[in-house]
Amino acid sequence: xxxxxxxxxxLSVPEGAIASLNCTYSDRGSQSFxxxxxxxxxxxxxIMFIYSxxxxxxxxxxxxxxxxxxxxxxxxxDSQPSDSATYLCAAATPNTGNQFYFGTGTSxxxxx
Amino acid sequence: ETGVTQTPRHLVMGMTNKKSxxxxxxxxxxAMYWYKQSAKKPLELMFVYSLEERVExxxxxxxxxxxxxxxxxxxxxxxxxxxxxxxxxxxxxxPFSHGxxxxxxxxxxxxxxx
Numbered sequence: 001x002x003x004x005x006x007x008x009x010x011l012s013v014p015e016g017a018i019a020s021l022n023c024t025y026s027d028r029g030s031q032s033f034x035x036x037x038x039x040x041x042x043x044x045x046x047i048m049f050i051y052s053x054x055x056x057x058x059x060x061x062x063x064x065x066x067x068x069x070x071x072x073x074x075x076x077x078d079s080q081p082s083d084s085a086t087y088l089c090a091a092a093t094p095n096t097g098n099q100f101y102f103g104t105g106t107s108x109x110x111x112x
Numbered sequence: 113e114t115g116v117t118q119t120p121r122h123l124v125m126g127m128t129n130k131k132s133x134x135x136x137x138x139x140x141x142x143a144m145y146w147y148k149q150s151a152k153k154p155l156e157l158m159f160v161y162s163l164e165e166r167v168e169x170x171x172x173x174x175x176x177x178x179x180x181x182x183x184x185x186x187x188x189x190x191x192x193x194x195x196x197x198x199x200x201x202x203x204x205x206x207p208f209s210h211g212x213x214x215x216x217x218x219x220x221x222x223x224x225x226x
Contacts, residue, residue: 004154032212043202043217044155051212088155092212097167098143100215102155 002027004091006103014111019076021106023089026070030091030101033065033072038086038105048074079110114138116218118203124224125193133188133221135203141216143209144186146178147202149220155202161186162209193225 003026013019025033032051036044050056050063050072062075072091076083086105092098116137125131137144146158160168161180175197177189186203200222204215 008152034214036217043200043220046214046216049214090155094210094212097160098206098209098211098213098215099157099160099168100155104152104154 002030002091002093002101004089004101004103006087006089006106008104009107010109011106012109012111013079015079015081017079017110019079019083019108019110021074021076021087021089021108023072023074023103024070025072025089025091025101027091027093027101028067028070029093029095030070031094032092033063034090034092034100035061035063035072035074036088036090037083038088040085044088076108079108081110081112084109116203116205116216118201118218118221120221121219122222122224124226125190126226127193127195129193130189130191132190133201133203133223135186135188135218137184137186137203137205137216137218139205139207139216141205141207142183143206144180144183145204145206145215146176146186146188147204147217149200149202158188160209167209190223193223195225198223198225 035048048063064073089103090100159178179187203218
């Protein structure tokens with residue numbers, strides 16, 4: 001069973017702080033990893049993807065991947081109240097086509 | 113229209129009704145997906161289509177019937193649903209149906225089965 005695990009939260013951080021969201025996956029064959037942001041009542045919105053070990057930065061967002069530990073994280077710097085949402089982690093394995101395995105999401109609240 | 117669109121956005125239906133959900137992608141992608149999202153559960157992949165051919169069917173009950181007339185349009189036909197089928201139904205598309213490429217979601221249809 002291929003699983004992606006996330007702490008459901010809620011995670012609360014003060015405005016301006018760094019929010020750290022974590023995700024682990026069970027399938028060592030997973031090669032592609034994605035972070036989606038989902039506001040309440042809305043659909044998931046892609047914010048980051050990462051394929052290689054290490055860090056990938058895009059604006060205030062940094063994705064980190066450690067394949068040896070089967071661990072993916074998302075850091076949000078200078079957190080804003082508008083970052084308050086549920087963050088979904090997904091993993092994809094090449095030999096299963098483009099099937100994504102999603103976690104249940106981490107709820108983030110940024111307190112003004 | 114841009115991105116992935118879905119209609120209707122909200123749907124209430126009885127257990128004996130027949131209805132259809134529609135999805136259209138304006139991204140030039142070759143793959144389209146139907147997902148079900150229920151509270152406190154991970155997104156569940158229902159169907160995958162690549163260039164109008166179904167390539168994945170994750171043991172979905174036959175009361176859900178997909179149709180993909182071309183690479184831009186995807187339908188989900190619903191009949192004799194159960195109350196536990198109430199959920200957010202999401203359509204997504206990606207450039208290909210392989211390779212672990214990003215999927216882009218539509219706004220979803222919120223379905224309530226009475």
